[in-house]
Amino acid sequence: MAVVSLEKISKRYTGASGHLAVDNVDLNIADGEFMVLLGPSGCGKSTTLRMIAGLESITSGVLSIDGRVMNNVAAKDRDIAMVFQSYALYPHMSVEENLGFGLRRRKIDNAEIKRRVKATAELLGLADLLQRKPHALSGGQRQRVALGRAMVREPTVFLFDEPLSNLDAALRVNTRNELIKQHHRLRSTMIYVTHDQVEAMTMGTRICVMNGGRVAQIGAPLDVYWNPADTFVARFLGSPPMNLFNTQIASAAGGHLAENAFLRAPLMRWQSGTLQGMAGKAAIFGVRAEDLHLESDAVPGQKHGSIKGRAFAVEPLGAETLLLVETEPGVECTARLSRHLKVRPGDEVELVFPTEAAFLFDSGSGRAVGSDRS
Amino acid sequence: MITTSLPRLFSRGTLAAIIGLYTFYTLAPFVWLATMSVRTTGEISLDHYAWPKPFHWGQFRSAWIDSDFATYFWNSTIVVTSAVVVVTLIGAAAAHCLARFRFAGNRLIYGILFSSIIFPPQITLISLYQILVDYNLYDNLFGLTLVYISLQLPLTVYLLEGFFARIPQDLFDAAKIDGYGDIEIFWRIVLPVGMPAIATTLILNFIQLWNEFLFAVVLITDPSKRTLPIGIRGFMGDHFQDIGLIATGVMISVIPVIVVYMFFSEKLIRGMTAGAIK
């Protein structure tokens, strides 16, 4: 139960051209929150986590837990437990010894250790496995032991470093739910690193998207999904990724629109004042695949935008169909359509979308132009 | 990397002291030997630990020429080089066969060859002596070479088999489809691809045989046929007091090894410790 705060945390690896792994990260994690650090490989999320744990030194910035500055406090004194990607179980110790090791090292009374180990083991379904060694356990069981080892210490903060990436799909779903359950039960502050957006969306109370060592956006999962701060976040969340096109802002009767050779989108979500300043300039237009429909399915009477092109691939996934459309040579658009789709590769199609489903980003910086009209 | 700070016992100072001491302990004898090898015995008797002044490089010449060191050196070179070449070839052939072809008794043969590593040399020493005498190969460099080949064979096969087994089968399948015969495959694929392991084995065998003593001392009696280790030992017997000369002679025998080591230290270390790590 703790508040973790990172102020302008940076990590530069030593060396003449020291690699700047983490660049000025500002992050405040509230008590009991499940904060997910999300981003592609190499974005610095694991390094940030390890700095919180004390396994990496902090080059600059201040890390505090519950108001106490932790920069120079040794890892073992931070009252933090961590679940590693590879579980990091002690291979020469039994499950019971693995669970109890940290407690023994902290000179906790034996009876208390036994009690806690037993309780945790039962909670995680490990009671029958206590005498086994890690190499005799399955992946999922090892994962639970790693989790149990963290839980048994009743720490102030839990850290998770991509703990589910070594599990197969079904196990991943199960374990994910297990973790969510434990979070509700324990109400501890948990910081979770992953590159999987599904985990981020389902588990986090807030997510922090990182890219290239910097924070791209922090917010509740759905907020970040519907109001991405820049093109990176927009494309990172959502599967298939958001479609982005280079367009020009033009004025027309009744308002402004974004347009290019194949796309025409009325911009209803922005005040005309905002758009006035952008008239005649280039902008990046975004629309999500699930918001695109076939023209024939459009709701009549509603203003909508449209994209024209030629279908070049149809991917039936069972519950839905992905349609890949080539709008211009080299420019693709992906749409999530019904499973009863009758389009064939080579067909000319027109895709329409409601005007609320529009996103605008600055051409140069990629930052979103926030909507200011509801 | 360890991020926890070291406990006081292992503070920087103590650690440095320990390391310094041990390095001294390891290298000092050798440095001392080097210094003595360029001093005359007279100088050494006066002060055993002084720095050479002047450097008597001539010692090397006299050891080389006057004291038969040249002979010993060449004997060693001939015997060891031939033995190493032959054992590597035979060993590679055997290793290739054991690693690649499945046949009944494969593991058995491998096991037998490998287990002979633990044989104490005495078990074969006496009989080999008798055999060589019977075949008139006693006191003969050729006989010694043959024995050396047999000495290093188990180790060679062991090291190479492990490496060869890891060469992907696809290479061989492709070669067979391309029409290569077994021997060609051996020459053109196994040897080039296995070169790192073969090189390591070569170096290892070389060093072990260069330093080999027991069999040489038993199977060679003619002073003119002595190999270097025996020669040096003989020195100790004949010129016991002539420390300068002995030091020089020892240096001569050590230099080739050091040279090889300088260039191949990584390979050597890795090769010698292969299989010891579990």
Place this chain on the structure above:
Amino acid sequence: MFVAPAILVYFGLTAYPAFRTIFDSFFTINGPGDTVFAGIQNYRDLWHDEIFWAAVRNTFIWSFIAPFLDVGTGLLLALALYAGVPFARFFRVAWFTPVLLSYVVVAILWMWIYNYDWGFVNIALRTLGLGSLAQSWLGNPNTALAALIVTHAWKWAGFNMVVCLAAIHSLPSEVLEASELDNCGWGAKLRYIIVPMLRPTLLNLYILAFIGKMKIFDLVWIMTQGGPLWSTETVSTYVYKRAFNWNTFDLGYPSAIAAVWFGVVCAAVLLLNRLLASRERLEF
């Protein structure tokens, strides 16, 4: 077919001689062509041979105890390097050097180091004021064996160190990090995590060292030749002496010794293997 030359060599020069030695042990051989069947007489004589037992005792002391010194030193050195000293690579290479020197070189060097008058050990003792401890290390039956063991360790410590170092480096770093979070300082980490996880390697090294010392000859022969008073006599040196140096030239007797010793070594290795069967790979 490839394997044929190897098998030939092996059988001709290793297996056959081995069998022949065992065969010979039942004879009294006084020279080529002069062989007299002696039954198990040689073995009986062996049983009563005090020198043989002294040699066995020495060799066993050497083989069972010295590996602790060898492997222990190696481990300590590896840990010292692992603690992260600058120039670790240099030290690694430097400390490995004695391994490559021939026993002859090592023997000669240490004979000089142990020299009573001007050897380094005694000079150091005298300068430190401990002159009373100075003695003829190789000439004193009580110290000779220990002196040899130290020399042998000097040569091989580097080998053990390198293996231990490689093993330590191959430990998964996440497990070590987990132990840091579990409140392990350097000492605790060593005791509870590093050394236990190194056990298979350490046991392996022990067995290798053990085998090596069961066979030892070169060093002993050059430095003390089994003296003084058989205090450093090993089975190998004894075999050599009986076969080639004794007044009575008889090859049957040393063959018996060799045969017995062969059996002992094999048995010991098998036993050790069985005992230390927990050498199975720690999966990680």
